Amino acid sequence: MPIKVPWLKGVFPALVTPFVRKTEDVDEEAYRTLIRYALPNVDGLVTSGTTGEFPYLTREEQRRLVEIGVEEAGGKPVVAGCGASSTQEALTLARDAKDAGASAALIVTPYFLHPSDKGVYQHFYDIATAVDLPIILYNIPQVMDSYLPRTVVEDLADLPNVIGLKDSSGDLTYTMELLEYAGDRIDIFVGHDEVVLPALAGGVSGFILASAQVYPEVWQEVIRLAGEGQLEEARALQRSVQKLSRIFCRYGGGVAVKAALKLMGLDMGPPRKPLKAVGGALIHETRAEIRLELEKLGKIQVEEPDFEYPSAPLASRFGDLEITPEHIAAHALHTGTGTAGEGLNKVQIDLIAGGKDTVLGDTYALQLTYPLHRREALTAILEPGLTVRPSTLLLPTLPQKNLRQANMIYGPTQAALAQAIVDALEEGRVPDAAVDAYVMIALATLHPRALDRHALFHSVRAAAADALAQAFSQ
Amino acid sequence: MGYKTDWFKGIFPALVTPFTADDKVDEAGYRALIRYVLPHVNGVVPCGTTGEFSYLTLEERKQVTQICLDEVAGRVPVVVGTGCKSTRETLKLTEWAKDAGASGALVVAPYFLKPTFNEVYDHFRAVDQVGLPIVLYNIPQCAGTHFRWWTGEAMSLDFDNVIGIKDSSGDLPFMEAMFEKVKGKVAIFVGHDEVVQAALGAGADGAILASANVIPDVWQRVYQATLEGDLETAQYWQQRVQKLVRIIVRCGSTQAVKEGLRMMGLPIGDSRHPVMPGGAFRREDRDELRLQLELPDIDKIKKATVTYDLGHRQVETEVCATPQTPRTISGFTMKVGEGFAGPPFHELAHVDLLLGLKNGPVGRAMERAMAERGEKRGLKIINERPRTLLVPTVTVRTAKQRRLFYEHAAQGVNLAIRLSVEDGFLPEAILDDVVLIVNAFVHPAASIAKRVDFNNYKATRYAIRKALEGRPVVEELINEKAAARHPFRYAP
Numbered sequence: 001m002p003i004k005v006p007w008l009k010g011v012f013p014a015l016v017t018p019f020v021r022k023t024e025d026v027d028e029e030a031y032r033t034l035i036r037y038a039l040p041n042v043d044g045l046v047t048s049g050t051t052g053e054f055p056y057l058t059r060e061e062q063r064r065l066v067e068i069g070v071e072e073a074g075g076k077p078v079v080a081g082c083g084a085s086s087t088q089e090a091l092t093l094a095r096d097a098k099d100a101g102a103s104a105a106l107i108v109t110p111y112f113l114h115p116s117d118k119g120v121y122q123h124f125y126d127i128a129t130a131v132d133l134p135i136i137l138y139n140i141p142q143v144m145d146s147y148l149p150r151t152v153v154e155d156l157a158d159l160p161n162v163i164g165l166k167d168s169s170g171d172l173t174y175t176m177e178l179l180e181y182a183g184d185r186i187d188i189f190v191g192h193d194e195v196v197l198p199a200l201a202g203g204v205s206g207f208i209l210a211s212a213q214v215y216p217e218v219w220q221e222v223i224r225l226a227g228e229g230q231l232e233e234a235r236a237l238q239r240s241v242q243k244l245s246r247i248f249c250r251y252g253g254g255v256a257v258k259a260a261l262k263l264m265g266l267d268m269g270p271p272r273k274p275l276k277a278v279g280g281a282l283i284h285e286t287r288a289e290i291r292l293e294l295e296k297l298g299k300i301q302v303e304e305p306d307f308e309y310p311s312a313p314l315a316s317r318f319g320d321l322e323i324t325p326e327h328i329a330a331h332a333l334h335t336g337t338g339t340a341g342e343g344l345n346k347v348q349i350d351l352i353a354g355g356k357d358t359v360l361g362d363t364y365a366l367q368l369t370y371p372l373h374r375r376e377a378l379t380a381i382l383e384p385g386l387t388v389r390p391s392t393l394l395l396p397t398l399p400q401k402n403l404r405q406a407n408m409i410y411g412p413t414q415a416a417l418a419q420a421i422v423d424a425l426e427e428g429r430v431p432d433a434a435v436d437a438y439v440m441i442a443l444a445t446l447h448p449r450a451l452d453r454h455a456l457f458h459s460v461r462a463a464a465a466d467a468l469a470q471a472f473s474q
Numbered sequence: 475m476g477y478k479t480d481w482f483k484g485i486f487p488a489l490v491t492p493f494t495a496d497d498k499v500d501e502a503g504y505r506a507l508i509r510y511v512l513p514h515v516n517g518v519v520p521c522g523t524t525g526e527f528s529y530l531t532l533e534e535r536k537q538v539t540q541i542c543l544d545e546v547a548g549r550v551p552v553v554v555g556t557g558c559k560s561t562r563e564t565l566k567l568t569e570w571a572k573d574a575g576a577s578g579a580l581v582v583a584p585y586f587l588k589p590t591f592n593e594v595y596d597h598f599r600a601v602d603q604v605g606l607p608i609v610l611y612n613i614p615q616c617a618g619t620h621f622r623w624w625t626g627e628a629m630s631l632d633f634d635n636v637i638g639i640k641d642s643s644g645d646l647p648f649m650e651a652m653f654e655k656v657k658g659k660v661a662i663f664v665g666h667d668e669v670v671q672a673a674l675g676a677g678a679d680g681a682i683l684a685s686a687n688v689i690p691d692v693w694q695r696v697y698q699a700t701l702e703g704d705l706e707t708a709q710y711w712q713q714r715v716q717k718l719v720r721i722i723v724r725c726g727s728t729q730a731v732k733e734g735l736r737m738m739g740l741p742i743g744d745s746r747h748p749v750m751p752g753g754a755f756r757r758e759d760r761d762e763l764r765l766q767l768e769l770p771d772i773d774k775i776k777k778a779t780v781t782y783d784l785g786h787r788q789v790e791t792e793v794c795a796t797p798q799t800p801r802t803i804s805g806f807t808m809k810v811g812e813g814f815a816g817p818p819f820h821e822l823a824h825v826d827l828l829l830g831l832k833n834g835p836v837g838r839a840m841e842r843a844m845a846e847r848g849e850k851r852g853l854k855i856i857n858e859r860p861r862t863l864l865v866p867t868v869t870v871r872t873a874k875q876r877r878l879f880y881e882h883a884a885q886g887v888n889l890a891i892r893l894s895v896e897d898g899f900l901p902e903a904i905l906d907d908v909v910l911i912v913n914a915f916v917h918p919a920a921s922i923a924k925r926v927d928f929n930n931y932k933a934t935r936y937a938i939r940k941a942l943e944g945r946p947v948v949e950e951l952i953n954e955k956a957a958a959r960h961p962f963r964y965a966p
Contacts, residue, residue, distance in 0.1 A: 243965065251966055279820065279919025286966050356808045356835065365808060365828055365839035368913045369865055370847055376867065379826050382958035384814035385757030386946055391810035407962065415960035422955040425948050435948055436805055453965055 002205060004163040005134055007077045007103065008187045009205050010043030011219045013212035014051040014081075016254050016261070017065065018268035026061050028068060030268055034213060035072040037266060041216035043206070045069045046106060048081035050140060050168070051210040051254040055083075056272040062093060066100035079136060079208070083108035087123045094131045104134040106166060106208070109148045121152045128159045135161055140168040140191065150177050157182040166191045166208050170249065172198060179203050193245035197238040200226050210248045210257045214264070215241055215297060244293040252282030260290050264299050288403035292451055305448040307398055309339070309348045317350045320372060321363045321395075321441065331358035336473075338466025341459030344447045349417070349460065350397075351467040353390065353440040364439040367393055374399035378410050380418040380442070388421045390430065390438035397445040408450050412457040417442055420464035429472045442467070478637045479607060481551050482578065482661045483679045484516025485693045487686035488524035490731050491538055492742030499534055501541050503742040507687065508545045510740060514690035516680065516697075518546060519580055521555035523616060523642070524684040524728050529746040532563075536570060543575055553609060553682075557582030561597045568604045578607035580640060580682070585617040591625045602633035613642040613665065623651035630656040640665045640682050646672060653677050667719035671712035674700040684727050685719045688734045689772065718766035726755030733760050734767060737796040738774045752954055757946075758815050761936040768794040768897070777898075782806070784831065784907055791901035799943055806908065807834045811941025813933030821922050823883070823929035824867070824915040827937035829908055832861070837909050856884045857891055859905040867915040879916050882923045886930030887912050894938045912937075 002008040015038075018030035035045060047065040048054040054062065062080070069078040080097035082105040084090040094105040110123045128135050137156060139148040147169065156162050165182070167175050168191030178188050179202065187205035190196065196207055196219060212219055218241050225234035248256050255275055258268045259282055270277040278287055294300045310317050314335050315325035328335060333354035341347050354360040367377040372395070380392040394417055400406045421440075424430050442464065450456055489511075492503030508518065520542040521527040521535050530538065539554050546552050556567040556579040568579045584597050601608055610629055614620035620643060630636050630652075639656075641649055642665030652662050657677060664673035667685045674681065674697060686693050692711050699707035722730045729745040733755060736742065744751055767774040778795035781788055783804035793799065808830040816822030830836030840863045847853055856864045864887060870879050891910070894900040900908075912934060920926050940946070 247966060276919070279921075283820075284918060285962075289966055356805075361808055361835035362838055365830070365835040365911065366842065368826055368828060369839045369853070369863065369911050370843035379810075379812060381812065381960070382951065382955060383752075383960045384824060385752065385812070386951060386954060386958055387810070387812040388951060389946075389948055411960065411962035411964070415958070415963045418960075419955060419958070422951045426952045426955070436944065439808070439810075453963060457963060 002187050003185065004160070004187075005104075007044065008164050008189075011041070011206065011212050011216055011223070012044045012046050012079060012208045013038050013042055013216060014046045014049040014191070014208050014210050015069075015213055016257050016268050017048065017052040017057065019270060019272060021269055024270075024272050026064065027269055028064070030266075031065065031068055032072055034261070034266055034268060035069065038213045038216050039072070039074065039076070041220050042076070042212060044077035044079060044103070045073055046079045046081060046208050049106060049208065050081075050108075050143060051257060052081060053254055053272055053275070054081045059093065059096065063096040063100050066097050066102050070101040077103035079104045079106050081106045081108075083138065085110055085112050087126050090123070091127050091130055094127055094133055094135075098131060098133040102133065104136050104163060105131075106136045106138050108138040108140060109144050109146065111144045114146055117149050117152055120148065121155060124156050124162065125159065128156070128161050133161065134163040135159075136163060136189070137165040138168070138191075139165065139174070141171075142168065147174060150174070150181060153178060154181045157185040162186060164189055164205070168192050170195050172202060175199060175204065176202055193249050194242065196245075197222055197226060197234055210253065211241065211245050214244070214257060214260050215299070218297075241297070244290065244297075247286055247290060247293075251286050255280065255282045256286070256290065259287050260294060263291050263294055284403055285407055288407055291402075292404050302449070307448055309346070309445050310350060310397060310443075314350065317443065318352055318441075320375075321367070323352065323359060323363060327359045328352070331355070331360065333358065333360055334471040336467040336470030338463035338470070340462035340466070341455065344450050345452055345455040345459050346447060347413075347456065347459040347463045348397075348445040349463040349467045350443040350445075351440060351464070351471050353434070353438055353471050355437055356439055360439055360441070364391070364393060364441065367395065367441070374401070377441075378414055380414060380421060382415065382418045382422065386418075388418045389425070389435045390440055392417070392421060392440040392442060394442050394444060397443045398448060401448070404451070405446075405448060408446055408453065408456060409444065412453040413444050413446065413460045416457045416460035417444070417464050420461045420468060423461075423465060424468045424472070429468060431472070476658060477661060478634075478659075479661075481517070482553075482607070482609070482638050485514070485686055485690060485697050486517040486519050486553065486663075486680065486682045487511050487515055487690055488519045488522035488665075488682050488684050489542065490687055490728055490735070490742060491521070491525045491530065492732075493746065494743060497746065499537055499541075500743060503740070504538065504541050505545045506740060507735065507742060508542065511687060511690045512546070512549065514694045515550060515686065517551040517553060517577070518542060519553050519555060519682050522580060522682065523555070523582070523613060524687070524731060525555060526728055526746055527555045527557070532567065535567065536574070539571060539574060539576065551577035553578040553580050555580045555582070557584070557611060559584055559586055561600050564597070564601055565604065568601055568606055568608075572604055572606040576606065578609055578637060580609045580611050582611040582613060583617045583619050583621065585619070588618050591622065594619065595625060595629060598629050598636070599633060602635045605635060607637040608633070608635050609663070610636060610639040611642070611665075612639065615642070620645070621648070623648060623655060626652055627655040630660040636660060638663055638679070642666050644669050646676070649673055649678065650676065667723050668716065671696050671700070671708045675705060675708065684731050685715070685722045687731050688722070688738070688767070688774065689715055689718070692772065714769070714771065715766070718763065718772070721759050721763050721766070725759040726753060729753065729755040730759065730763060734763055734774075737764050737767060739776070739797060741797065750954070750957065751950070758813075758932065758936060761939065762932065764796065765935070782901070782904060784904065789901055789903040791898045791903075793898040798945070803942055806831050808836050809941040811937035811939070813935070813937030813940065815929040815932035815936070818922065818925060820917050821920045821925035821929055822917070823886070823926070823933040825887075825930065825933040825937045826867075826913040827934065827941055828911040829938070829941050831907060832909050836911055840909055840911055854880060854884070857888055857910075860891070860900065860908050860910050862887070862891060862910040862912060865911060865913040867913055868918060871918070875916065875918060875920075878920050878923060878926050879914070882927040883914050883916050883930040886927040886932075887914065887934045889931045890934035890938065894935060899938055899942055
């Protein structure tokens with residue numbers, strides 16, 4: 001049971017702050033929409049936290065977010081982020097929060113200039129004694145570059161209105177130390193989405209999470225299962241959101257949360273500059289990955305694609321490259337095919353090899369110059385700087401509809417094809433003269449919803465090995 | 475009280491340890507290396523960090539030291555790396571070095587298990603009893619412990635045989651504190667190649683350097699200029715080799731030095747595993763190191779005549795050739811080269827380059843693509859001699875992407891071509907016979923124009939050489955297949 005206030009337990013979303021495109025004004029309607037989406041599955045709200053881009057908000061804006069939060073929360077507690085670099089500013093924000101009806105203030109370790117332990121203690125002491133509002137301490141070394149010292153927490157926990165601490169470090173050794181020295185006087189919350197279950201097992205009271213506005217119901221279920229001792233089920237559920245939680249924690253924070261919400265139809269607008277909606281901490285490739293994970297969670301609809309693995313006679317599968325069975329015969333080109341893997345990880349590789357001075361040389365140059373639409377060719381590399389010999393291009397058979405599909409081609413498929421080719425070189429299957437004189441083109445057919453990179457890598461390597469063996473046995 | 479010795483000053487290379495193909499100490503290679511550096515240096519250090527002491531057996535450390543002592547034959551001081559993890563081992567090896575005739579011992583702070591500073595102090599106190607002149611060695615990047623000035627001061631003053639301290643941290647405030655405390659009593663050596671001139675100018679007595687295997691003459695110039703009070707000359711040479719030594723210090727040190735020496739024609743093998751080619755010393759670093767070694771006033775890679783066999787005629791060209799450069803290059807039907815350069819991530823460049831005869835597949839692809847697609851579809855001829863087509867790997871969508879690609883990436887590619895014409899890899903006599911297709915990747919989120927420009931320059935310059943020299947070779951691919959790390963193979 002919570003120690004100093006009855007409500008400090010469970011799951012609280014660290015709400016993003018929605019902004020209007022171009023003007024960057026706070027979008028109040030979007031904020032209300034977001035709260036309404038999350039509210040049924042949460043125990044309270046957190047406004048203007050780190051995920052809410054608090055350092056970019058004015059005093060008035062932060063106060064307004066608390067007011068809206070209180071209006072929408074239906075009686076659930078609203079915790080107001082009141083972080084600031086100076087004690088005076090943090091105190092002002094905490095007073096505003098109280099006036100606006102907040103249940104508590106979440107106050108981060110003072111940042112930028114790094115005060116001593118004495119200064120850190122005094123910061124929280126001044127606020128806690130000057131304002132009649134419960135205080136939650138906040139440790140987030142990822143952005144502060146320093147931890148809230150445990151010895152300071154140990155002493156602050158004696159103050160009557162210091163009710164809890166949010167630890168976003170994800171460092172369970174630190175969390176355990178807090179539980180050991182202050183867990184009898186304040187509630188320890190964890191703010192790191194990747195370690196919810198382990199922290200719960202360690203004894204924390206609750207969570208303030210970025211992902212709790214995307215999948216709060218998952219966290220409620222994890223808590224319920226863990227409480228009932230159903231650890232296997234709780235672990236499986238934690239793992240089902242592990243990647244997405246990792247992306248939110250490490251690859252974009254609030255920006256990534258906004259990207260996820262937008263994919264789900266909850267448009268919270270861009271972050272404030274200098275952050276970028278995509279292309280900064282959150283890169284395009286990772287955004288594609290977020291979509292995939294949301295599909296897996298059932299948060300967005302999956303398109304069921306219509307496709308087939310090529311089944312025409314092998315010599316007829318290179319028509320898109322303007323290579324006909326007659327060319328293959330006339331220029332003594334080598335062809336081979338291979339298939340490996342099951343279900344979504346099934347892969348087919350159709351390979352053609354031949355002299356640079358044949359029609360294949362022209363095709364090779366053309367594909368790097370004048371590629372097929374959405375089927376852009378890539379050079380087979382073990383890694384950047386290690387292009388295979390003979391020089392080989394990889395083309396997807398199916399037009400790539402999105403970045404996720406492209407990711408599967410130019411990540412695991414490209415690497416696995418290169419590995420298979422070097423395997424063949426090592427085994428002596430490729431004639432020495434071919435190393436310089438030949439080029440190869442591999443057509444790869446992947447399931448459009450393929451997503452397991454590790455399995456794909458092995459499927460492609462096996463399929464390509466068969467294709468190479470067949471091509472060079474002729 | 476003055477210095478405890480008068481001989482510990484100037485430029486000392488931290489000699490690499492050459493290995494044969496079957497991973498034995500390569501005595502002939504080592505002697506050749508010592509003969510190369512000796513005219514330019516004030517002393518040598520066998521079995522230092524750059525000498526891979528931590529990968530040598532005790533017997534090998536003795537063997538390497540003996541070869542070094544024998545080859546040097548008293549002409550300059552030999553300061554032997556004798557540091558080990560435990561005091562017991564360190565004492566044994568230091569005693570051995572004393573008997574073998576070493577001038578002094580370079581003793582690294584005990585590492586891996588991180589002893590406290592009173593334990594470090596007692597370690598050096600024990601080593602001091604051996605009676606051989608001792609150089610304290612601070613290299614926190616590897617050892618994991620950083621001397622504080624008060625331990626450095628105490629060990630320098632309390633121990634009779636401590637003649638100097640080598641600081642490889644690059645931490646100039648630490649070095650200044652050492653000057654304040656012990657200057658003039660023990661020699662203070664800098665061991666970080668990026669700050670040599672700064673340290674010498676501030677009062678350091680000498681330098682023990684990885685890069686002094688490669689450019690001992692440059693460092694001797696910096697040292698002499700500093701002694702003569704000619705700071706401008708000293709600064710000039712430091713800045714002239716800044717990029718070269720940054721690559722060595724930060725990108726794999728031993729392997730970088732070894733590949734540098736190999737490109738210079740001093741074949742001394744690779745580092746021992748787990749250090750490997752293409753690891754910390756990335757391939758793009760090797761190509762860049764090569765360019766730095768080719769600078770006219772550095773002049774470490776000599777010119778050679780290479781014949782280009784175009785089929786219908788032959789062209790001779792003079793290029794700075796490594797032992798890997800073929801002296802006759804044919805197969806101009808189509809040559810494929812790849813280049814990669816970064817950082818930063820968003821502005822990294824990845825270039826697929828085709829070089830081939832105008833009337834071959836490359837020329838035909840270029841003309842057909844221009845006829846059927848042309849500039850409206852994103853293709854652009856950016857140079858006429860050799861005729862060069864720039865192709866975007868990723869469809870260019872926004873005005874910003876267009877500017878970065880067609881202005882900045884194009885500028886970088888063109889600079890690479892111009893410099894390749896100047897350095898002989900694209901000789902004037904083939905410019906009307908061959909064409910280039912450069913398929914270049916600019917990330918849609920790229921912002922920093924200068925890096926897009928420069929990374930595309932580097933990637934293209936490397937790709938041109940790789941295409942012509944036929945790199946990577948099959949042997950390289952097979953050696954590195956298992957360990958290759960494709961960056962996009964894994965989920966975030």
